[in-house]
Amino acid sequence: MRDQTGGTLVQVTFSDIVQAADNIEGKVENTPLLYWDDVSNLAKAEVWVKFENWQIGGAFKARGAYNLVSSLGSGDFVTVSSGSFGKVMAKAIAEKPGASLTTVVPFTVPEHKIKAIQYYGSEVIKYGAEYKEAEAFAYDLAAQTGRRMLDLESKEAIAGQGTVALEALEFEDFDVILAPAGSGGLVCATAIVAKNLCPRAKVFGVQSEASPAWYASFQAKKLVPVEYKSSIAESLHGGISQSLLDLALEVVDGFVLVSEASIEYAINLAAKKICMIFEGSGAVGIAALLSRRVPDVEGKKVLVIASGGNLSLDALTDIFKRYRD
Template identity: 35%
Template sequence: MNATRSGTGPTSASGPDPEEVSFAGIQKAAKLIRGAVLETPCLPAPALSALTGAEVFVKYENMQVTGAFKERGAIVKLASLTPEERSRGVIAMSAGNHAQGVACHARRLGIPATIIMPESTPFVKIAATKSYGADVVLAGETVHEASEEADRIASERGLVWVHPYDDPRVIEGQGTIALEMLETYPDLDTLVIPIGGGGLIAGNGTAAKAIRPDIEVIGVETVLYPGMWGDFYGKEVRCEGATIAEGIAVRDVGKLTRQIVRKVVDDIILAKESTIERAINAYLTRLRTIAEGAGAAGLAALMSEPERFAGKKVGLILCGGNIDPRLLSSIVIRELARDGRLVSIRIDTPDRPGVLGEIATVIGNLKGNVVDVAHHHLFLNVPAKGATLDVTFEAFDGQHGEEIVAALRERGYLVRHMEVAETFE
C-alpha cells in the first residue's frame, strides 16, 4: 500500500466550514451531555511531575463508561439527528473507542448502529463494541481501508455517517473536556493533546483558546502516523506501520479538523513507539491507572521533550484506557528489562551436577531472585560435554544486576546479556 501523503494532498470526505465549530457550540454541547457522560476528574499528578519536570495535571477520560473520551462527541452527534435519520440507523468507522461510544449511546437512544473496524483492532475493543449491541464488521488492515468499506455499506444501506472526527457536532462534543479542565485549573499554561484524525485537539483547542487566548496547545502523534504534523508544517510524510497507539493511527486527517488545527494549535510533537511504551508503564506504575497507547501519547510528548515543558503547568488528556491486557503485561515486562530490574543472561557451563545450584546460590546470596531458567544441551554451538543456561532474575536496579553478573563471571562463568530488542523506535 502506498502510504505517502503530503500536507496539501487529499484527505477524508469533504468537511463543512470550520466556522461551524464554535465556542458557543461547545458550551451548548456541555449542557447536552451533562448526566449522559461522566465529568471525569482532573487531578494533579506529582509522580509525573517528578518524572518530567513539569507540573502535571491529568484529565482521566479513561474513567468513562466505555473507557474513552469518544462518548462526548458521539452523544452530541446522535442527538442532532432527525427522527427520519434515527430510523435509518447510523454507521461509524473506528479502531475502537469511537465505535464503543457510538454503539453505547445509539443503544441508549434506540438507534440501530453498524460499526466498521479494521481487522487489526485489539480484541478487547471488538468485544466491548459488540457488547453494546452494535452490528460489528471487520474490514481492512488500516483505518483508511475500513473507512472505504464503511462508505460502501453506508451508500448501500442508506445509513447516516457518524464520523469519528471530521464533523462539527463531534468536534464540539470533544471540546467539552477543555471546559472542564480550565474550570478546575484556570491557570494551566499548556494543554498536550493526542492527535489521530484531529477531532479531540480541534475541539479542545477551540475551547481553550476562547477561554485563554494565551494558553499553549500542543498536539502529539506517533512517528509512524505523522499525518497532522505533515499538514501543519507542509511536509511530505509516510503514514504506515504497526503502532502501539492504534487509536491515533490515522493516515488521512480530517479536512475540517486540519483547518481548525492551523488556527488553534501551536506545535505538534512526534513521539517514538518506545517512548509511548514508557508512558503507558508510567501511568500504570506511578499513577496506578491504565492508559492505552493513544491515551499515553500526551505524557510521551513530555518525556520526549522535557526541557520545553520544565516548570510549566501542563494539562494532559488521558483520552483512553482500552488496552489489551496481554499487551499491557508485555509492556510492563519490557520496561522492567529496560530499567535493569529484570535481567536475562546466557551462561555457558560444564555439564556436571551442582552447576545450576551454584549459579542460583550466587544470585541468591546477592539478593537476586531467579524467575526463569532454561537448560540447553542440544545446541550445536555448545560442546558435547557442556550446557547453556538461560537465566532470568530480578534485581533492585541496573547496578545491582551488574553486580550479580560480575559475581558470576568472577566464579569463572561465561555470561552474556540477552538484551530486550528495541524494535519499536
C-alpha cells in the first residue's frame, strides 16, 4: 500500500512486536513498572509509571534501535535524530562489526545529546532549524553516498518501541495509557499492543503545546502544518508522516496537549518526590494527568510511559530554581 505522499504505509503487527521482544532480549533493560502514590492522589486515579528513563541510553528508543540493528549486516549507515535515538543507534551500531554511522541532527538538539552520540563513534552533522529539514538532508545524504538510511519510522524500530507496552501489559491491565508522541512510533505501537492484550484500554498520545503536530493532524484526519516553538520537550518536535497518521487513526484513541509549565512541574515533582530524572518528553504523561488534560481518568487505572531521562544538568537546575518548594 502507498500513502498520499508516495511513501510505504507502515505495517506493524502484534506479532512483529512479540518478535522484537525476542530480538532485543538481553540487549536492553526490562524497566520498572511502579505505582506512584503522589500522582495517584493528585489525579484521583491509580497511576502506574513505566520508567524508561532507566533504559540503556536513558530512553525507550534503545528498543527500536537494537531491533532495527538486529536485522542489519555490516556497512555504512545514516540516521536522523533529535538526540535520544541517535545516541542508542550509535551505541548499537558500534557493537556491530564492520558497521559505521553518520547521524544528522537539527540545530535545536542540546549539546549534551550531541556529545553522547559522538561518544559511541558516530559522525554528527548539524543541519536545519527543524527536524524535518534534518530528515530531508539525511535522506539526500544516504542517496548520494549509497548508504542505507536507518529510519525511526521503520517497521523494525516501531516494533521495538512496542515492547515497552508489551512488558507493562504482561503483568497489569489498564483503563487508560498515556505515551509521548514525537514521530508517533511509540504511541502507535503501544496502541497495537493494547488492542491485543487489553482491549478496554484507551490510548492517548501526549504532546507539548509547543509542538502540536499530532494533535492538529489527528483532529483533522489529515496532515496539518503547525508552528513549532521552543520546548523543554524538544525531542517531540518534528513533522509527522502520512503513513504513521494513517496508522494512528486506526489504533490510537486521541491526542492531548500540555503546557510547558506543566511539563516543568512534572519534572520537578519526579525529581523531588521519587528521585527520578525525566526529560521533557518523558514528563508529558504526568503533566497531562496533573493538568486534567486526559478525559475520564478519575477512579481509573492509568499507565504512563515515562519515555526518557536525558535532561541536562543546566535544564534541571533552571527548573529547580523556578520551583523552590
